[in-house]
Amino acid sequence: MTTATEHAIGGAVPRQRRGLAAMAHDSWVVARRNLRRMTRIPEIVVFGLMQPVMFVLLFSYVMGGAITIPMAGASSNIYTQFLMAGIFAQTVTFAVAGASAGIAEDMTKGLVDRFRSLPMTRSAVLVGRTLADLVQTAFTLLVLALVALAVGWRIHNGVLRMLAAFALLLLLGYAFSWIGALIGLSVRSPEAATSAGLIWLFPLTFISNAFVPISSMPGWLQPVAYWNPFSATVQACRNLFGNQIGPVDKAWPMQHAYGVSIVSSLIVLALFSWLSVRKYRSAAG
């Protein structure tokens, strides 16, 4: 190796950025790193896309004929209209898996140690990761929307309301990626993180109005599905897309879907970001 004559001893210059500015800067550096990784491992993005796209195709063509929507009969095209809000919402919750696997991997590979030994904002590792996941989620939603349009999905309330629906979806996805962050910090391997990140999402997203009308479920299950905060986001999107068929269910959370959706996403976001940052710090000492 060549000799370094100019390797003078220094130490980092005192940081000029403080508080929020420091957090924004460090989070951006970490987010950029995670976005770069995504471009280098396109499989992750592609497989992240394949699952929801497959669901759109399978549900509209295979199940669509069998699932009846009240007031609309059994037309598969009608079911596609009903289905899309549910698929979109389920897709954004899968951001959990990306965040948990990514953070678990950083933990096992020693990168988190590197970050923790640097004079950076403690929460930036997690904020940067979840922001990168948000970008990936937005990209996935965009592609999914194009696929949905191709199989006959239509919006009826204009572009602005559609964008409002996507904003609700992204808020939900961002909140959920913090659940993923906590899982990633808690488990011991990326593999465990992936399954721990996904397994509970199936009951959560299926015991809801995402794929079938709640009125078709057994009576004891219906309150669970109505009060499942995930159902509120699906209902809110269905309203905004103009995909609601017939009157909205009488249950209180369905009648107040926008509020329930936003408030529950914010609660999840606040609770899990607090828990995750605390866990990251406490492990850091």
Added chain:
Amino acid sequence: MAPAIQAENLVKTFGDVRALDGVSLDVPEGTVLGLLGPNGAGKTTMVRVLTTLLRPDSGRATVAGVDVLKHPNRVRSLIGLSGQYAAVDEYLTGRENLQMVGELYQMTGRAAKARADELLEWFNLDEAADRTAKTYSGGMRRRLDLAAALVVRPPVMFLDEPTTGLDPRNRLALWEVIETLVEQGTTLLLTTQYLEEADRLAHDIAVVDHGRVIARGTADQLKAQIGGERVELVVHDRALIETAVEALKSFAVGDPSVERNTRKITIPVSGGARVLADVIRELDSRRITIDDIGLRRPTLDDVFLSLTGHVTSGEAEENERAGGGEDAEAKR
């Protein structure tokens, strides 16, 4: 001069395991302390406490005069850490890895880029700079990891088994880098399982076992602790062993030992090479032919054996299996 690293009575337990059992250390500015011990001895836990990654149960520590427990973020801007496994992002290029670290040390984008270029050149990674670290060999990754620890030219560095798993050529190259850093005044705490490494790089050695420092001193002091030098020789003719022992009695400072089947005689001596020459002359004058002769000083291996009652290498592997849980615990 105030010590660059000072630890007082550090204790850290993981369940029933006392990973650190009251460790006190000080490393004067500009010197290298080698923490020598088998896996599971507590070396990594020590480094993690001093680099703010882990909070001890009790005790206190300062690095570059800054309290590790009270002002961890100030400590972080004064230290560089390079660990056992190269902590680089394998999907980023070498250059991107170093730039990211620089920016997280709060350098400006431009300064981080310039420093990355400098380090890539110094570590002979300039040609591989724009390839992802995934394509790097083990030695290159380790170099990149060490370069990442040097981004801000930290006055105090912690190297946790920097050469474990490297081939001899890469190990030598890394030693040269480390020696350059020390020449330039960096204070260094180095953990190692390799006696040779501690012997070559460290001014001072602390032998650690079961979370305690069981010996401290320079390599020579440690060697002297377990006794002096000895002359070992192999007599050609078995029948002349007794004659040879008799002839050498005047040089011995203790009891000679004899292994009859290998025809080897060992006599404790003092006086170094001069004694060796005298011994040869004496044997020659009595026409006793020898097949082999040498002056042997105790090695750090001998030191380790006498201090801990076990050898390093075999024990290290055993501990790796037994103490794996503790290491995994320490990482969390």
